[in-house]
Amino acid sequence: MSVETPSTAEIFVLATLVTLTVALAYARRRQRGEAATILLVAFPIVLSVAHNATPAYQALRSNYRLDSSAALVRAPPVVANHRNLRLAQQALASMAPDATYAVIPQFRSAPRTAAARRERTRLRYVDSWLQYWLAPRIRVDPSDAQWLILLDAAEEPRPPGAVDVFRVGSDLLVRRQ
């Protein structure tokens, strides 16, 4: 039979509770209510600290930890692997704060296959994230937009009215007249 060594967190919980209980026992009669209240309030806090100090929870947290440079530009987890990040940075640098833009595709037709639905969901999140990132630049109908953002655009001829075209990875950023 093996005996598990208590974790630091468990020792912390035990030590805290023992200390508080001893303090309660030695408290003057008039202060016992106060000491017991502290014990009651502290117990869930200590329990929570102990839970959060477990290796499994710490490992979970470390997945979300970022260095300071990544923290500023990190897309939410749903926009996977920093994809479209360079596009956002390029758009932010190129577009004036009062510029208007449109994101293409516009998701007007319903996808029929499961793969198409997944892709549509992914692009919708990218679209939302770009919308947040580029605010206060306003998202408008493509016919009125000064800028077009073409997500996952294959090689194609220059869009009509294009003044500048920037290719950023698989995406296109187009300035129009």
Place this chain on the structure above:
Amino acid sequence: MTSNIVLLLAGNAALIPAGVGFLSLIDAWHRLGQWSRFAVALLAGQALFLVVAPLLLYAGLSVSPLLALPLCAAVLVAGLLAARRRGRGLLQSESKARESSPVAAVIVAAPLVILACAAVVQPLYEIDTMLNWVMKAKVLWANGDQLTGVLDPEVFTRPDLHPQSHLEYPLGMNALLAWSFHWMGEADIRVMHLQLVLLLAAGVGTAWTLLRPMVPDLPLAVGLAGLIAMPAVVHHLLTAYADVPLAVVWAAGALALIRWTGDGERYQLALATLLLAAALAVKQDGIFYDAAIYVGVAVPLLVHQRRRVLELLVSASVVALTVVPWQVYSATHDLGRRDVRPGLGRMQAQTDRVLPTLEGTLNVVTHPRTTLMALPLALVLALICLRRRRLTGVAAPFLISTVLVLVAILFVYWNSAVTLELVLIPALGRIMMGLIVLAWLLVPPLAYAAIASTRAYDEMATASERDRAPGQVPTSAPLS
């Protein structure tokens, strides 16, 4: 980053004079503790901003310092004039509350500083936060000029331009974030989180002021430190959702209202009115939270002191009136988005939502790692207090409002058109945040009342009565 931190702190300090003015107007400033009243003033200033800033926006004006600072100054001057008419100076304090223990102050301040340090380097993760709170704040900050044209309907109120944003949400929180962007001079989305910590800090300071007459300093300080370190609060605060701000202002308002039932001081009712109105300006969940606490307080009053229900009705009416401009704006610009469509047919068709919702609720409130089991603990203590006939004026409204909030959440989930498993159940921890915060804030006083010996409890009650301002007659037995 340092300059942005300093500027954001300055932006909040600029709201304190408005809070001082409001507290002077309602005759509260001189009755509060000499130092803790500054925390109440900060929360009152923030709450005033949450309520008034959307009105400026609907009127076509900006929430820039150029416009808001003169308004803050006007509230301060009005408060000073009212105080002078009552023969009181600005720095005067008539509070006879016991002096604060430095140990207690350190216990509360330490986790706040740690949280603030974590907040200023926090990135944004949640897409809903981006679209519903920060993106709109960025637009409110950058659109128009320093005085007008911020809420341009051609830009702001077109669902086709903001397909995944809830445009029908109230604008209080967005305006407060825009206020911090104005002061920083940029939309610094990391330092921005400090604004939320400052709201929490002001709420904790206000809770300290409101709860001190009911419980000794040390247990109260440990409880407040526990709230600041509570994983659920920390997590949701750092994801920059509006649920923790809503929870903080609502819980502080609920505490003020509960204190009013026992003390009968009008300033407590006025403060509660402001804070509960601010809760409505943060997020529409404030509707059922506010309704629950008003009913929770009204029911015991109906049994024992019916004539005071009229004052409560006036307060509730004022809070309800603050929603009218938002509703009118939303209706005239066709911003309504009905995720919740109540109806018997829908309820019959969606009975399979009831059990998962109840199960999810139970998981949230009994999770030892995230919510410190605040709700079950407070419920048990409240029942013990009712049995021992101690703090019944606190325990009864808490129990009633808890039941009402839980029923409201169940009703909303039952009638919602939104996916239950993917969207609603994971959001339960956030939507219940107000209840969890209030429950945890009430744990120290309820625990003390449930545990303390008769002699110690009576001493606390006597001291509480001594704290009352001269000439003030309690409307019920102290701490009853």
